[in-house]
Amino acid sequence: MSPAQGTRQKITGKITLAKKLAGELKNEVKSLKDLSLKLTSWQTDDTSTLLVALLASVVFLEASDLHLEAQEQDARLRVRIDGMLQDTALLSLKTYGALLSRIKLLSGIKLNVSDRPQDGRFTFVLEESLPIEIRVSSLPSEHGESLVLRILNPKSLKTIKDLGLRKNLLLLFQEEIKKPNGMILVTGPTGSGKTTTLYAFLKSVQKPEIKIVTIEDPIEYHLEGISQTQVAPKEYTFASGLRAIVRQDPDVILVGEIRDQETAGIALQAALTGHLVFSTLHTNDAAGTIARLLSLGANPINVSAALSLIIAQRLIRKVCTACAKTRTATLLELKTIQEGLKDLAKELIPKIPSTLKLIEPQGCAACNNTGYRGRVGIFEAIVADDALETFVSKSPSIGELRAYAQKAGMVSMYQDGLFKVLEKTTTLKEIERVTTE
Numbered sequence: 001m002s003p004a005q006g007t008r009q010k011i012t013g014k015i016t017l018a019k020k021l022a023g024e025l026k027n028e029v030k031s032l033k034d035l036s037l038k039l040t041s042w043q044t045d046d047t048s049t050l051l052v053a054l055l056a057s058v059v060f061l062e063a064s065d066l067h068l069e070a071q072e073q074d075a076r077l078r079v080r081i082d083g084m085l086q087d088t089a090l091l092s093l094k095t096y097g098a099l100l101s102r103i104k105l106l107s108g109i110k111l112n113v114s115d116r117p118q119d120g121r122f123t124f125v126l127e128e129s130l131p132i133e134i135r136v137s138s139l140p141s142e143h144g145e146s147l148v149l150r151i152l153n154p155k156s157l158k159t160i161k162d163l164g165l166r167k168n169l170l171l172l173f174q175e176e177i178k179k180p181n182g183m184i185l186v187t188g189p190t191g192s193g194k195t196t197t198l199y200a201f202l203k204s205v206q207k208p209e210i211k212i213v214t215i216e217d218p219i220e221y222h223l224e225g226i227s228q229t230q231v232a233p234k235e236y237t238f239a240s241g242l243r244a245i246v247r248q249d250p251d252v253i254l255v256g257e258i259r260d261q262e263t264a265g266i267a268l269q270a271a272l273t274g275h276l277v278f279s280t281l282h283t284n285d286a287a288g289t290i291a292r293l294l295s296l297g298a299n300p301i302n303v304s305a306a307l308s309l310i311i312a313q314r315l316i317r318k319v320c321t322a323c324a325k326t327r328t329a330t331l332l333e334l335k336t337i338q339e340g341l342k343d344l345a346k347e348l349i350p351k352i353p354s355t356l357k358l359i360e361p362q363g364c365a366a367c368n369n370t371g372y373r374g375r376v377g378i379f380e381a382i383v384a385d386d387a388l389e390t391f392v393s394k395s396p397s398i399g400e401l402r403a404y405a406q407k408a409g410m411v412s413m414y415q416d417g418l419f420k421v422l423e424k425t426t427t428l429k430e431i432e433r434v435t436t437e
């Protein structure tokens with residue numbers, strides 16, 4: 001199958017939110033608590049309106065997922081905001097049943113099947129120009145099906161400038177993605193913002209004179225002017241798809257994920273033969289990336305020659321500016337920050353006063369009482385230069401690579417996080433939560 005044909009999953013249903021209701025909801029649902037109260041009154045309404053109002057509300061609250069879980073006596077509704085699941089409401093089993101059927105119907109999931117996982121998607125039109133795709137998955141559980149709705153709001157796509165990059169990293173990334181060939185890898189666990197970063201890179205390099213083709217599993221956001229294809233079991237895998245894509249003479253290729261030797265081999269080859277290749281790997285840090293590629297059976301010479309940049313990242317929550325307070329850092333906090341930064345090059349270590357002020361989350365309606373609102377990335381990056389090439393050809397261990405990267409001046413994700421603590425964007429607690437999990 002040619003990538004031009006694509007294997008894009010068919011979008012089944014489409015629901016639209018009336019402008020009047022949108023306006024009302026925007027005014028009335030400003031927190032999860034508002035939503036919870038509203039849901040009690042909506043439960044008597046017709047299911048179509050209930051679903052539309054529920055979806056619109058969670059979109060306004062900037063949620064990424066909505067979970068509907070059947071329990072013995074009722075059903076639990078939870079939403080994920082800034083990476084954290086939050087209990088929102090309990091629904092009657094009758095309301096749950098009605099919502100379940102409505103969502104399954106819309107997303108093309110078989111209504112009469114409830115004993116095995118299924119998935120589908122539908123479109124939610126809040127604004128005509130920016131339809132939101134909702135990816136639905138169902139899972140059989142003890143008391144009935146559990147549904148998860150992934151909300152793919154194009155508004156959550158970011159530009160390279162909004163990712164939260166330190167100035168020197170922003171300049172470095174902008175430089176590297178301009179190169180005509182080579183491989184740029186972004187690594188981190190699921191939910192660490194890898195796709196958002198790669199999409200930001202694509203948007204940044206996109207212009208009419210170049211051809212960009214992607215192979216993803218699944219396509220998360222549809223990007224204008226970019227040929228996106230989606231893997232399909234057996235017929236269109238990352239490896240076979242990538243082979244077909246290379247024959248389409250692209251300038252830039254995005255491979256959703258490298259997880260097997262064959263894909264690694266083709267992607268490296270593409271990067272060595274005049275293509276700019278973006279991809280992701282599941283590793284904990286930048287140093288682990290090379291080791292992972294080698295363990296997949298990739299040739300060390302190809303790896304070091306093809307790679308141009310390795311990035312690792314996590315997402316941290318920003319302290320809600322509507323309710324935050326500042327306070328003087330404790331001695332322990334001062335020591336933690338100083339210790340964390342002490343191995344950096346002298347010119348990078350900031351002067352830290354003994355009266356250092358830190359930001360302290362509180363909690364208000366705007367942040368659903370969590371004290372945090374919105375997220376931003378913390379990053380570390382290794383530039384693959386000649387010195388690294390020589391080093392990698394000796395098949396070093398992860399520990400050796402990490403030591404090498406630090407010596408070469410890499411600021412680690414943790415250290416990047418400490419800078420964001422000093423800038424009063426976030427807290428030490430949040431950096432520790434994210435970097436030690």
Ligand SMILES: [Zn+2]
Nearest residue numbers: 320323364367
């Ligand atoms: Zn707040």
